[in-house]
Amino acid sequence: MKTIIQLNKLSKKDYKYAGGKATSLAILLKNNFNIPSGFVITTTAFDEFLSYNHLRAKINLELSRKSFEQMRWEELWDTSLRIKNMIIKGKVPPGLKKQVKEIIITKQSTPWAVRSSSIAEDSHASSFAGLHESYINVIGIHNLLEKIKLVWASLYSDGALMYRNELGLHLENMNMAVVIQEFMPGESSGICFSVNPLNYKQAIVEAVFGLNQALVDGDIDPYRWFINRKTGSIMNRKTSMITQKMVTARNGAELIKIKQSEDITPLKDSDVHRVYQICKRSENLFKIPQDMEWTQADKRIFVLQSRPITQQIKKENDQRPWYLSLKRTFTNLENLKKKIESELIPHLIKEAKELDNLDLTILTDKQLADEIEKRKKIVDKWEETYWKEFIPFAHGMRLFGSIYNERIKPEDPYEFMKLLKGQDLEAIKRNKRLKKISNLIDKIDQKTPINHRSKDKLNTEIDTFIEEFPEISIGIFSNEEMRTYIKKLAKQLKNSKKPNEENVSHLIQVFYDSVPNSERKYAVKIFEIGRASYQLRDNDNIYMGRLKHCLEKTMKEGIKRLKNKYQISLVNLNPIDISSLLKNPKHQIKQIKRKNLKKSEGKIKVSQIVGQPASNGIASGLARVIQEKKDLFNVKKGEILVIDAIDPSMTFVIPFCAGIIERRGGMLIHGAIIAREYDIPCITGIADATKIIQTGDYIHIDGDNGIVGIRPKIEK
Template identity: 30%
Template sequence: MELLNGRGSGNPTYVKINTMMELTKNFRNLNKDDVFLAGGKGASLGEMTYAGIPVPPGFVVLSTTFDEFIKKSDLAQEIDAILDKVDHKEVHLVENASEKIQGLIKNAVMPENIAKEIKKKFKQLNTEYVAVRSSATAEDGVENAWAGQLDSFLNTKDDNLLGKIQHCWASLFTPRAIFYRFEKGLHSTKISVAVVVQKMVNSEISGIAFSVHPITEDRNQIIIESGFGLGEAIVSGQITPDSYVVEKEPRRIIDINIATQSKGLYRITTGGNEWIDIPEPKSSSQVLSEAQILEFADLIMKIENHYGFPCDIEWAYEDGKFYIVQSRPITTLLNEKHNDLNRFTNKNTSLEHADGLPVYFEMTMAGFTDRLRNNNLSSYEIGISHFMKDELDYISLIQDQNKIGSAIIKDFLNNPSSIYNLYKEWAIGYEKMLDRFSVVFDYDLKKFSDKKLLSLSDDLYSFYREEVSMPGFTDGFMFYAEKRLNDLIMEYCDINKLKNFTEIFTTLTASTEPSFFNEKESDLSHVSDTESKNNLLKKYAWLNSSYSGYKPYSKKNLEDDLKDVKDPALAKKQLSDNKLAKQDLIKKHKFNDEILAIVKLTDLFIKWQDQRKVYTLSYAVLRSRILHEIAQRFKFDIKLLEFALTEELPLVLNRSLSIDVLKNRRDSGVLFIHKNGKLQEIIVGEASESFVAKLQAPENSGASEISGTIASRGKVTGKVRIVMTAKNINEVEEGEILVAPMTRPEHLIGMKKAAAIVTDDGGITCHAAIVSRELGKPCIIGTKNATKILKNGDLVEVDAENGVVKIIKK
């Protein structure tokens, strides 16, 4: 009888358990609905077996068997006691807890009935070697959190099978998994693990395949990559495989690329894998014949047709037969058509234009996450982010801002507390985020292990996306409310024969809450020593950063700011005066309920929009620092990794996602399409460029003036300085007119120098509107085309009393 080394000493004994309980299931008795019993891997292998797809035979040690093992080994209370003492914010405590729990599971005695059942099922496979793989099971797709962290063992034999299974069970309590439980509030939720035991194919040939071309995204093409020996050599990128392109309709081979393979990875008699030289002429020969290529293409189409989506497939070939080892969706190809693009026109779309890269912008791309939903608020139904080829430049498009803005106002009119409560809920996560930023920013990433570094990357993404959440609807309100309030006040003035529209509009939309700019000025006024300076450098570490990544707020930046500190009492008085003026105006006039609702919401959303900027930029800082360390350690080009989304990063590092996909995004331009807060499609190349080109407002070089919305009143004359992205903000000189698509915190140094600010986009709660009021500088927002009509050096008058920019001399 097999027995693992148990705790304690003396003669070995087995623990008796319920013999009626089903402990294992063969693949043929499982399907895609059995995730909670067999985990994701086990259910997928069962589904393919059920569909008649050739899968190496095997069985799954069910998750309920693991639960019974924990129960009968009396480990539940010990594990709970260890977890109860964990402060998940302290890394060393999490690691200590992980070590203890994994030790308990690995060293526990295997119950007799489980051991016998597993041994019986192994014997039925009639094989010497099996692969043993963990397969986590949890509700709501939490299984993904364990991906790449749970253990797998190849070339496992009868004599060490039970030990490897207990190691798989123990891997449910890795440091990352424990941390994730606490972050998600799952430490009291049942999460279990199944174990897949599968006959190992001793591959003569192996490889990967895509049922849709992963680079060109041509859905009528299949890509097959093949090499001699075991598939690990291709997946790890250690050999260059042959590649074949097969057209689906009509079914034919349209391209064959033969690579020379001088060595291959093969299993040896002792059970391990070994690199063996491949002599000529075999090393430079075609790996699969044309007949085999077409045979395998038929199998690939069978898999895609069964699942109903494009698939990424790992396969092996032994004794004249193809076997499928794994099949999963191609994550970058989720929609077959671009019909959603047709809903965008330059009349119904808000364009936000600035510098940025996909990986730092991904939170904003999603727009809005489930944690902040209620009956009227939803994410952008359709949102698109376009990243220009060869530039740190993006355009963000929001198609349904009218729907979002009107829903917010309607919700507020029906129940004002609903929006306030939503903000309070979000603010709790925001405060946690500020604490987390302070902790993670101080990490010495070079001391992190590879596994710990990748775990931190995933945990950061999950925390910002789920624990805090991107309040993207603030943009929807901003764009809609500015237009709606403008129309309502214009109508009010016409009915009452009033001629002070500008005064009423700017008074009602003036800031009454301090912004981060006010807070920073106040902090600067209290700097007294080196320690207080260092605290400010850390607190505002995100200030100079952007969607292009981390740019430090340096000691020189701080010293420059200290030379130009504004008296915080003046800002406080201005906010107080704004509040009193607004109250007096409301008492004087009989504004309707909708106007009053927009005014109250504007006070809230100015603050919320401001905090959202801290959210997005603090994420960009931490993501950038982690990504640079990953790039350096794993020898990847950082400029390519910045075109991979966080969820794609593990696929890039293990070579499952071709680096050519990222190169194509960078070099050809890329559209990311989100629908209801979830990534739907990625469009690369000419289709993305032509789509954005048709939305760009036409230039009107003959125009003598440009109109927009007044954000801060005043009138000045000066020369134009176009600032398309933050990278050229330092070009702004004293007294110039700063003209930009939209401003962000990283533009602040130029805004201070400018005599006035003009933007293409923005609404009453946008950054340019808030900061220009605080700086006391004229500002006109939402001109749509100022950056296209105006040129550097043009002499203009910014009349922010009437919302007009007049061109005096070009």
């Protein structure tokens, strides 16, 4: 099969090599629709690219590291990042490079649109809309070849991998064609649904000023017309005060502000009818309702894409819509950053402080019950905000990482994380304060006789520490117990690792130098968003931990009051049960029976396991397996921490650990972030880590390759 075919030479039988988008465009072109001229890079070219760079086996190895069903979204993104970086760094075979050059030799200054045309794309059963990358206003052979590679790489985007797995498609031999067309900088653009998915008697036309990308990305709310399918008349319209439009910029596009008069719309009513009639023609041609992308240039309507409207049955517990919503545009992230930094975080901190200042001992039982319910509602409200606002902002790191890798093409796909380190993380602040306590203890131990003023200073420092970082108590210890445990922890911090404060200014400058001067402002902003996202990824959980601590305090006070009234265990009661018992002693509660595992139970005998490398380095030591949060206070210096999932309230033990093994996976999880701050090897994504490994096993951890060696402890 040829590696390049002109669109006007393409036929329906070439679908296997040209993909859905290219084949649909070719059919429209042959039926006299206005289609920008162009050609398709076939799947044969992609196969040749993979073979030329010896990538197919490497990609399949990454895809087989762990079952997709067991992967969290962070792990899926990590897998995607590693594969995409392989493709971005790859070399375009000389033969393909020569063919592309010959086609555009007479059009060196012509801008092009470069878009995906996957084999699974644009079918009536599934839609890959938004999962693969597209690039517009691409000028010159070098830029064109680079964008072709980026489209190929998007075949392995996290969203595309998840969707293909959901559809049961084979991941090992995925393929991608690329459509390259002359770019049409339209005066207005939009989408038309020949059938409204919510009302089959209607069609919908949407339009914005300028290019379509802002509409597709969700940055601009479009004008919308509802059309009677039977008569073709406009039934209703939804206006929008559009203040921005997408226009061409150097090798791409940008949003600019516009002044809009209320009587000016992106389309006249006559043009709305033209767009609908074209979409209806496409529906008649393909014999299925169409979702058509269009642009208006020089008073002509050009079809950029036409695909079936998919009607998918929503599966129970389907996480895909939420997962894909995590991917945010630059504009969306900028707005989210402002909202989080200036509104949400200050409010969260303030609310936690106000709750923490209340003296619970003066409350009656009923007042305490009401306070528990109130705090439960507050925590639930912030949990919702966390998933809706904070988690999506983590895409700032992902976006910066993707852009950094596209520009720099580093050997290490995670090099960008070095640029994000060294931020003012709450966990690092807390650990530095703990180190200060450690130094005070060391001074006291060296003095003979003991200086009582120094001892008083130490106790004051510990009490201040408990007050400022209440999340460390994990809601299970009294203040007196906490003082003892903090002293124990602080002593182990002597000569422990300090946060790595490597100077990365040269890497930052290399990144800035990799973008044209016209895009420097954007590069600075995306770097700032990446750093803010990195910092918030850890800090938001600490702030949430402090809020939850306020709820735990009321629960602990409630349990304390109830203990003398009931001859049953109150350890596993939830907030509502505690509140109900305080109000009504006859309230019936369900006791949670916890299974006590024997030491041998659940043990899986394995000598070596493989996970995801999350922080480089090699270390050996005895394992400390964390089954409950209070086990953290038994961690000894030089041990390998083995845990299901680390949250920021637990990271105070990291400085004196030799390494970390975590069941939860990903480069963006808290354990991995703090491990990199301290240059401690870390491996994540090991299923059943706390069952496979036991406390006392001798562990060798290779954070460069994600390998854990296990030598079981000798039972006495």
